[in-house]
Amino acid sequence: MSDRIKPEQITFDLPNRPAMGREDFLEAPSNALALAAIESPAGLPAGIMVLTGPRGSGKTHLAHVWAQQSDAQWLDAATLPEDLPYILASDARAFVIDDAHLVSGAQGQEALFHLINHLRNKGSLLLTARQPVRDWGLTLPDLISRLSAAAHVALAEPDETLLAAVLVKLFNDRQLRVQPALITYLLGRMERSLAVAGDLVARLDAQALKLGRPVTRALAQELLAKEFGSDGDDLQDLDIPPE
Structure with missing residues (x-):
């Protein structure tokens, strides 16, 4: 039986609706x-x-x-x-x-x-x-x-605690449950920016859907290596579209 390449899963650009209630707002010094x-x-x-x-x-x-x-x-x-x-x-x-x-x-x-x-x-x-x-x-x-x-x-720049909580919330908004190891990995390689956090979570979600895989640290490593040619040390250069 010949080897067959598994086709990548078709993805749809469905709108993501973040939770915007008072109970969903993450309080922090910033x-x-x-x-x-x-x-x-x-x-x-x-x-x-x-x-x-x-x-x-x-x-x-x-x-x-x-x-x-x-x-x-x-x-x-x-x-x-x-x-x-x-x-x-x-x-x-x-x-x-x-x-x-x-x-x-x-x-x-x-x-x-x-x-x-x-x-x-x-x-x-x-x-x-x-x-x-x-x-x-x-x-x-x-x-x-x-x-x-x-x-x-x-609004001031977020501290690491807020940024970690925001990453978790952004994943939750997309009905994704991730391990703490992934959050720690991303925090160590990304700019202290909520905009970068939002863009990164969207990319990981899209990649997971495309490949039919869960969002894990391994997937993040592969995505960053593909986009930056490294383990993500240059993540601060992530291209963010204008608001």
Whole structure:
């Protein structure tokens, strides 16, 4: 009987839905200040807050936590000018704009300025962004003034304990149960970045499905050797697509 090559398992790019509830948020020194601000009984300072941090740092998760407790609506930065008339005509008084740094152009800036004015003293607005407001490329002086006066909270880099917990959570979100040895192995070879953690878990999940194998340390070693030509010492160079 001739040897036959086992075909690789066909994979489907199904959406992964991470758990975004308050009980799923992992508290740590790097996010303590932001979490306290989000959960303050007094609400957002002056009704508006800008939450900043790198990709994958937990901004969106915190925004979900705040939106759930505030019954806030999510707005799209890219379509804010078109949506503004409906927003102003609604009874909603709490909004989230994730990736608010994507608000651009004269129309987008004008729309954000009008929304802030609309909510002044009667509503709340939470903005998340990768960069501080000064780096958004804004040109409308009145909007710059409003945002500069808002409360700003930044998420710090995660420590190793948080990063380990996040790796476990990311695997759990994909219904994957992994051994502690795998987490220890990855921590010793990766950049201290939640974005890198998310990308790496996605790659391991895809590779496991493709080969029909469990996610183990051996699989991680093979994947890193294939992509980096080593055991993963250069994992900090992992290519992460822009947010």
